[in-house]
Amino acid sequence: METVTSTETRRPLRDDTKKSALLFNMIVAIIIGAIVISLLQLQSPKVVSSDSATTEFSAERAFSHLKEFAISPHPLGSKEHDRVRDYLVQELETLGLTPEIQKVNSLNLPRTWVAGGTVENIVAKIDGTNSSKAIMLVAHYDSVAGGPGVADDGAGVAAILETVRALKENKPLKNDIIILLTDGEENGLLGAKAFVEEHPWVQNVGLVLNFEARGNEGPAFMFETSDNNGWLVKEFVKAAPTPVSHSFIYNLYKLMPNDTDLSVFKEAGLNGLNFAFGEGVGHYHTTSDNLEELSKESLQHHGEYMISLTKHFGNLDLTEAKKGNQLFFNIFGSFMITYSDQLVIPFMFIVVILFAITMVHGYKRKKLTIRGTLGGLLVNLGGLVGSFLIGLGLWSLLTFLYSEKQWILGTNNTIGTTYLISFSLVVFAFINILYRLTNKKAKVGSMMMGALLTWLILVVVTSILLSDGSYVFTWPLLFALIGVNIWMKLEMDSWKSHLVIVGFSIPAFLILIPVIYLIYMLASMELASVLMVFVALLGSLLIPIFSTLKIKTNWVMPTEFLTVGILFILVNSITIHNMPTSEHQKASDISYFMNEDTNKAYWVARHPLDDYTSNYINEDIKKGNTSEFFPIIKWDVQYAEADHYNMKAPSVTVIKDEVEAGKRTIEYLLKTNRQAEEMILQSVSKLKVSQLLINHKKIELTKKQYSKDEPFLLTYIVGQLGEVNVQVTVDANDSVEWIVADRSYSIPEIKGERPVEYSTYGDNSFAMRTIRE
Template identity: 30%
Template sequence: MLGLIVLVVIGINHTYPTKPPSLAASLSSFSSTRAMSHVWKIASKPHPTGTYDNEVVRNYIVGELFKLGLKPEVQSTFVVNPQKQYAGRVYNIIVRLPGQHSGKALLLSAHYDSVHTGPGAADDGASVAAILETFRALKTNKPLQNEVIGLFTDSEESGLLGAEAFVNEHPLAKEIGLVLNFEYRGNRGAFMMFETSQGNGKLVQGLACAVPFVMANSLMYEVYKRLPNDTDFTVFKKAGIPGMNFAAIEGLTAYHTQLDRPDLLDQGTLQQEGEIMLNLVGYFGDASLSDLKAADRVYFDLPGLGIMHYPASWSVKLALLLLLFFVSILACACMKQIAGLKAVLTVGALFPIICLVLALSGHGLWHAVLKFHPEYLTFVQGDTYNSLWYLLAFVMINIGLFRIIQAWVSRWFQLFEIVLGVMTFLMLLNLLSAIGLPGASFVLFWPLASLAVAIGIIIFTGNNNYRSFAALVPVFLGGIPGVIIFTILIKSIYVALTAHMISVVMVCLAIVLGLLTLLMEIAGYYRVLVGLCFLAGFSALVAGSATSSFDSSRPRQQSLFYVFDNQSQQAFWLSSDTQPDPWTASFFNKVTEMQALPVLYSDRPSIGWMSVAPVFSSAVPKMSLQEDIVKVNGRHVKIRIETSKHAVKQKIVLDGADVLYSKINGQRYTDSRQSTWAINAVGLRDEELVIEFLVEPEKTFTVKVKETAYGFENIINSMPSYLINSPVVQNNTRSIISVLKFDKH
């Protein structure tokens, strides 16, 4: 049992970053201390696209690049992204570090804009700082073979517009052989490689050589291949540029909030990011980038061993070989009457039910916690400040529950029937994984393979005394891969999906406990283990409750935004909070129940609070009709919108008629029939927006424009220190809506 605890500790420790170096780090190495000086400058305040503070950050980055003796370029362009329904003016920063030879270049990418609800120290100021520090370190060494390009994109948080502008408009985009994109979805934890382009064989091999200590596995690759996701890397991948995407994801409660501050950024995480970046540049900077596409590989990392990898095409073959080996073990066990085939198959059929029981247990426990602590629902991200207490609680309680179920099952089945039954189900699951999700096959294959060898040694040698030292050694060694892999997996999945998806984590726990059935039986002390597990689990629940309160260091999230409707000449306070804090509730004193919020007011269909507000003086969006002509193919309408001085974002919606074709500032936006048409424009400041529609004739329709500015300075009193704005796009904003009505022509 002590050995298992040691293995779990090793696995958990692997999910934490390296320690930052001393102040005396050499000039040729990466120093998080030096990089932090940039983070403090970049993340002194929020700097979303189109704001003055965004311009200040841009000028700082350009100035620092000039100090390094480089010649940065600012790409200024208007770009549209129809898939994201965004358009706007962006200012990308591009810098080149020449190589010794011509050829494909290596691109380092990070975005320098932030959301308006947080200063962006981690997301993505830390990555910007890491690139600056990496370029400084590169300048101290001899030039690499390949050119290295630094890309600091604008407007990643608003429709990935900066990356779209670079890929579609900048001539350097065609010279890129490899892109390395760096992101944050938290402010701490191990820096991981979580996504690659398709055909990742050479990339994974290079990663394993350059930075074997990085967290990476092809399970994440399989998941991200099938899910829509929103980082700049999405744009590069769609353009067919080979690359890898990196991020730190722990500390989700800081993501896109005022807690994303420099003083709360884990310097160990930043140090690990920088070391990964610098080592990868060193490796790929001297490698051929002309043809990096190769067959996908299965890959995963292990503590102390680095990244293990092999061709994904091997997955099915390995799964079949393992299945044949297992069948021989099962046949031998049946021949020696150690197990009965019918009993083994029965246990195999029961095991997914046991997995379901643990999943439901975890789900039920979390919902019970929410009954006691409904304030946890205020966290938009789904995480809580004390979430690791709940992970410990769910794991320990469900280990105890599993042992109880295991003891109950053992009344009807022999030990090896249970062990082989669990393995039968998992062998079939492993084969299905190898066929359908080859990148995920390592999760089951290696734990099963090592356990099969251990069980095979016992059964083939006829050592029926499974408690003997001769049996204990192979069983313990056979359990090592499963414990290590699943410890890392359980922690990573919990951090990624939060407690709201605890059922997925509990299925993983059930699988590894099933693999450890024989080892737990050898360990004995059934009642003691169950008692200790329940004691530890419920103690962790108590610790979670004891640390659930909010204060200035662990503030509560709240929602409040303001809308003035110019058509009705009415203003409103709005909130999407289900249970508003007393400070927020004070804006809704005369409101007794929640209601459906107008979609344009809240940016999405939602339920919330809405009350009449004072009308604050502010400029109304100016719309002028430039053209309204009916032709054979439809009604042609051109509108000019003048951006107000303080507005940083506009949302334009057309209601009442289908749009057949549209342009934004002369660029094609849609070219097929749209029953709902909308566009979000950012970064325009004093720039005009010209929109052209081709709509159905003989229709009455309206064009609504919502202009948005950030913050309530000089309008309301400041929030209490125990509150922060929740990371939702409309929070902490004031908007003005104007309507232009079109009658039938």
């Protein structure tokens, strides 16, 4: 580390503590103001009442549909599913359309397994006056088995119905409008797969607008586009009244193991945009995804996108060749910045050149040295690692102390946001202390440029490897470098220099704060360690302030940050003690497993035992993995032995078993003996599968070789039919062994009523047996 020379000797801060305190308060006010402005973009539009003009979209009118069809779980294959299907068909007919039901035995390979079921897509069309290609509005009408699916994806379906009604009241559009309410999305994107493979209208689709939800509130944001999105993004920004979108989030989404119907449409070569709201993730796929919990503002945002984009694209030529990609992000409220990804590398070089100029400028003014800057880089990297560990350590401590309420910690928006703020304050205290200590051994300019060198590395890496997200680092660094050049001309610890530093850090807060919040919203505080690295990056832009501004002593500022942060943590933790409540629910689940091979059955709970699940698991409680007694499922659970309830495992009938040309073809009929909704087939032995037919439909496997550690897996929704035909061709010398199981969306005995302060992903029962050749 460099030695601070006499020319760098700091003039003591003004003895007038009031002026120092005033300056500190001004800086805090500027930062808070920038944060508030940055979050203004994350707002949903106001709800339009049912008394509004008939040409407008009204969330209240859309909500009236939800009250009719999203009142209980309606998964694929259930009787309630059929009622919902019939209601939606009737409503489309009432709106003057001629809907059809596309009934297909659909098979898909979502990831590493085969998913299947007989889906019933609802398809309709509004003819255009002179169509180039069609705009297709998509939402899935099936729900998970555990909840009524009001947000996921009833909100999307209801918004489509209201959008169709409003469109019929407006002037006709040039392009056709296809309405596609997909089925079986929750079971492996089955409806979307059926449409692209077998429906003739797929050839006429020019643009897909898909609507989803991963929570029950918050702004609906456009989080995914098809490739070559340049034209789409430009037109999206023109048309959407209150757009919320960040291409950095899209980059992250591509790295996550999540899919929606749009994934299937993109694979089929269709252009599209994907929309979802995602706050309130604790309600996702649970019983609390209900009418009472849905935000009508989020529903209004869905509809605002639908009607504005449909009307806009409905009069454009959708056949034009679409080339190039755009970066896009909100900056002030609904104001968005977009530019071509072809500019990413040129912008990167501009920043690199400006960094070099700044280094020369600082060196000439004796504000930094090369060696000191490299030392500053190491210090800043240490700060990022320390911040990562702070986030990891605090979150690990909280989840340890509140292990029985970990679900609330990870999914409750109020709790999570408060912890996000408190952790950030602790990190700011840590960064403050770090740079006050290094200030005694190194020039502030060296420390600052070392930190900005970290940013420069991130700019170069993201520009090359993650171009859609490069703006997150490029523009904050560009403005920070301009600010540092001005700062170098000023007295280092003057009020002017501090205001210049905080002023030129504002772009970073405007860009990074929404990104931090959206990452938190998508992944929860489980990513606290990563989120704190972003917070530390923001803090590194304030190094001159952290290093030289003091109120009475050097330790007042970090002490205040740390005190407030810890206070927030303590208050939040006290709040958790009073949970769960009916407003802040806890996850509760119970499942029943029966293994016919061992003649044993178990009650199983994936979440900590509670007042309800203790009715089932209360004696000889064990902790372990379900694979210990039910090899086909791998959950970490608490469990206890249970009665049998005269439950039978699925029956297996061998219809055909033939060997020809070194290949063995076996045809099975798998049938549930207890009206279970889903059938599961998993290989146990080593197999080479050359051909597979499900209900006489062939599916092309991307993988042929299977082993005990990487088995073949099929999940098929048999619904009310209760059976599935499986024909598999393997090598003649393969030893054939399978586990056959069924899953019912109910349990064999209900012991009491689940309290209102608990929600559930649904209670299930499983029965299995092994079959061998």
